[in-house]
Amino acid sequence: MASIIFDRFESLFRILNPFNEFAEEEHRVEVRKDPLLHDTSIYNPFLKDKAKAFFGQNDGELLDKLARETAEGCIFCGDFVRTKTARYPDAVMPGGRMELGEAVLFANLFSLAPHHPVIVLSNSHFLKPREIKADLLADGFQLSRTYLKDIYERDAAMAFATVNANYLLPAGASLVHPHMQMLISDLPYTYHGRLLDGAAEYQSRSGTSYFADLISVEKTRKERYICRSGNWHWMAAYSPMGSNEIVALHDEESDLGRITVKDLRDLSDGITHVLALYEELGHLSFNFTLYSARGGDSVGFRCLFKIVNRQNLYPNYRNDDYFLQKMLQTDLILNLPEDLAAKARKFFGTA
Numbered sequence: 001m002a003s004i005i006f007d008r009f010e011s012l013f014r015i016l017n018p019f020n021e022f023a024e025e026e027h028r029v030e031v032r033k034d035p036l037l038h039d040t041s042i043y044n045p046f047l048k049d050k051a052k053a054f055f056g057q058n059d060g061e062l063l064d065k066l067a068r069e070t071a072e073g074c075i076f077c078g079d080f081v082r083t084k085t086a087r088y089p090d091a092v093m094p095g096g097r098m099e100l101g102e103a104v105l106f107a108n109l110f111s112l113a114p115h116h117p118v119i120v121l122s123n124s125h126f127l128k129p130r131e132i133k134a135d136l137l138a139d140g141f142q143l144s145r146t147y148l149k150d151i152y153e154r155d156a157a158m159a160f161a162t163v164n165a166n167y168l169l170p171a172g173a174s175l176v177h178p179h180m181q182m183l184i185s186d187l188p189y190t191y192h193g194r195l196l197d198g199a200a201e202y203q204s205r206s207g208t209s210y211f212a213d214l215i216s217v218e219k220t221r222k223e224r225y226i227c228r229s230g231n232w233h234w235m236a237a238y239s240p241m242g243s244n245e246i247v248a249l250h251d252e253e254s255d256l257g258r259i260t261v262k263d264l265r266d267l268s269d270g271i272t273h274v275l276a277l278y279e280e281l282g283h284l285s286f287n288f289t290l291y292s293a294r295g296g297d298s299v300g301f302r303c304l305f306k307i308v309n310r311q312n313l314y315p316n317y318r319n320d321d322y323f324l325q326k327m328l329q330t331d332l333i334l335n336l337p338e339d340l341a342a343k344a345r346k347f348f349g350t351a
């Protein structure tokens with residue numbers, strides 16, 4: 001029996017608005033709680049225009065300049081990706097790097113974990129989000145899956161994997177050349193751990209999988225559910241952890257090492273639809289993560305993909321991660337998730 005609760009709390013208050021001759025106005029905020037982790041997010045309809053001012057507009061000239069100037073000496077470009085990037089010892093990976101299509105996987109010189117490869121996705125130094133084609137993403141994900149399976153064979157303790165992307169400087173990317181980073185470890189990092197603990201606790205309390213219940217409830221309510229594409233269920237997050245968050249949940253599998261090449265292709269197709277939606281909304285910069293937990297011991301977990309957009313790129317841009325996000329771990333809702341899902345359906349061709 002599903003026990004998913006979509007909590008929301010509304011407050012009304014009065015303000016004398018200086019931009020409206022100090023007329024008394026009634027304002028409203030809505031606080032939402034994530035059904036699994038109870039993380040909060042805030043929606044204030046009056047903030048919509050101010051949020052637009054916060055996010056600004058991407059500066060096309062600055063973007064072109066950034067792409068042009070960083071192309072010189074980029075170690076992900078041309079032959080450099082095969083000659084200047086760090087290699088794994090041959091005993092670990094024959095040849096030191098792996099390739100598939102345009103994707104190249106190699107060791108991160110500044111690793112945060114024993115298993116922290118970088119996966120360059122394209123020959124092109126710079127691609128706009130709409131130019132990041134599904135084939136490029138799918139080949140990158142396939143390399144990450146091959147690498148993970150290899151690590152599984154060599155180390156039984158390695159159970160928690162993520163495949164991550166930072167796109168453009170506001171998202172934390174140090175290089176504009178399209179790439180992903182994979183982390184594999186024997187303990188889950190904070191948020192991943194909370195998801196796993198939350199899912200296990202839910203399963204022991206209700207006897208069902210949280211993610212299976214979420215899919216079923218969201219599908220029935222049709223408010224935030226976008227569509228099913230292959231084994232992935234796409235939806236807008238009820239209480240987002242970042243701007244315009246969209247998630248994809250695998251129908252049954254928790255482990256990137258066990259999902260199919262077609263699953264990776266379908267996931268990549270979906271990502272391209274989300275990137276097109278973000279561009280339409282005026283956002284280029286984004287972060288995404290695919291969370292995986294090794295099969296068997298991952299009670300109630302599912303492969304989970306989350307993507308959020310980040311601050312736009314313009315001179316002296318303002319960081320979108322301020323006290324609210326960083327210290328209170330609460331995000332602002334710019335587009336109501338229900339509206340976002342409606343917009344996303346057009347890009348997934350299911351409107």
Ligand SMILES: [Zn+2]
Nearest residue numbers: 074077125177
């Ligand atoms: Zn490059």
